[in-house]
Amino acid sequence: MTTRVLAAGDLFVRNELLIDALRAEAPGDLAFSEVTLPWPVEPFGRVAEVDEASGTEEQLIEALRGAEVCVTQMAPLTRRILEASPDLRLFGISRGGPVNANLEAATEHGVAVCFAPGRNAGATAEHTLGLILAAVRRIPQTHVDLMAGQWRGDYYRYDDVGIEIHGSTAGLVGCGAVGRRVARALAALGARVLVHDPYLDDLGDLSGIAELVPLDELLARAQIVSLHARATPQTTGMIGAAQIAAMPPGSIIVNCARGSLLDYEAVCDAAESGHLFAAAFDVFPEEPIPAGSRLLTTPNIIVTPHLAGASKQTAANAARILAADVGRHLRGEALLHCANPEVLEAARPARP
Structure with a gap:
């Protein structure tokens, strides 16, 4: 039939x-x-x-x-x-x-x-890694400056340079299909990888590559934090001002998961104060980003229009x-x- x-x-x-x-x-x-x-x-x-x-x-x-x-x-x-x-x-x-x-x-x-x-696990993991690299090495800012005719050699000052992934500690909040790929990629680049995921009792094939820790420990130790949790009532607003303040000074935060996970106003405050070295996002609480959003004017914030899986x-x-x-x-x-x-x-x- x-x-x-x-x-x-x-x-x-x-x-x-x-x-x-x-x-x-x-x-x-x-x-x-x-x-x-x-x-x-x-x-x-x-x-x-x-x-x-x-x-x-x-x-x-x-x-x-x-x-x-x-x-x-x-x-x-x-x-x-x-x-x-x-x-x-x-x-x-x-x-x-x-x-x-x-x-x-x-x-x-x-x-x-x-x-x-x-x-879209492969595409999103690669985009996440790209945003991490863009954030720690100021790639978008220096590109824009150079295209405008400015040779920003001053970014070589110690206080203005970022960190390397190699030797840094990276924390992944959520470890599903995307997070697992990001964990392997960061470990391959020489990072120490921490994972927080309340749905996991063990890391399975990531054992020996990553360490499963509570969220507060991850935030206190990780210089690079990347969000990979699903949007649920329990995860809404899970990273706010207090959690960002608990991160090491000069760290970065990346979100290619869901905009509801994160307090973006708190991120802008932390970027403006210098507590965060940079932040990079592909997802937002309101899409498209409204005109006048602080995300479009706060220094050291990188944004892409929800195309990590593209x-x-x-x-x-x-x-x-x-x-x-x-x-x-x-x-x-x-x-x-x-x-x-x-x-x-x-x-x-x-x-x-």
């Missing part, structure tokens, strides 16, 4: 990537329809009750008519969309977490939601991970990355 699939791609995880991956992974006769969402040219935002989505409820309701499966990165899955889509059984989100889906409503409607953890490999990985779970769904197998596994117990039997 034919399975109707909606590919709701965007300008990063494109429909052709999703469709090619599905044809390679999923069995049977698939009939595709397509809609292209405007992200990232248009920033994502809140759609009804879900966050970080692109497109509208009306657009998805129309596109999902008769579809059993939807694969997307940014399309919203709201209660209203679910109520208007009785044929839908699987909603696949090609992101590290299903933030744009109402999981409670999906479960009530018997719709399984899968996602793609680790899809690589061709990330887009391909996202489509491949999602397609593998669609294949499992069609074969009647358990999903590997299901956000609401309780719905599977009552799911319809797979088609032969």
Whole structure:
């Protein structure tokens, strides 16, 4: 039997990537329809009750008519969309977490939601390392000065130079797919690596490479602090003025995870006072950064526009991970990355 699939791609995880991956992974006769969402040219935002989505409820309701499966990165899955889509059984989100889906409503409607953890781990780890290097060696500032005709040899003064990664202590707050890669990279460059992650009892394959410590110890010892925790009620605001004050003078802080983890006003205060040598961020509490934000004017703060995960490999990985779970769904197998596994117990039997 034919399975109707909606590919709701965007300008990063494109429909052709999703469709090619599905044809390679999923069995049977698939009939595709397509809609292209405007992200990232248009920033994502809140759609009804879900966050970080692109497109509208009306657009998805129309596109999902008769579809059993939807694969997307940014399309919203709201209660209203679910109520208007009785044929839908699987909603696949090609992101590290299903933030744009109402999981409670999906479960009530018997719709399984899968996602793609680790899809951008390599890209984000590399971007994190790039921001660390940019911060400790003043690369963006000296580039801008030189392009403006200023040869800033004065940055060679002892009080103005940064540290080397080799021989420094680096602390990672969170040690999932991204954090583990950053730990290995920093260790390879000669850093002593500390890790704080309340979900870990041991470091597994990082044993001998990193040391698992409490957060207060990590902050007191690390000259380089990089955030890799997920956004949860428990992690919101976990690094504030007191935690920054506990860091060694002249240290740096980097965040390529989630803007909600960190008090950015406290960072600006610490950078202005000189307590922090530098800071570097790819994520922010409000995106795009509003005009007039202190992040845009405080010296020694480096910012990039939430593109740490932007690589061709990330887009391909996202489509491949999602397609593998669609294949499992069609074969009647358990999903590997299901956000609401309780719905599977009552799911319809797979088609032969």
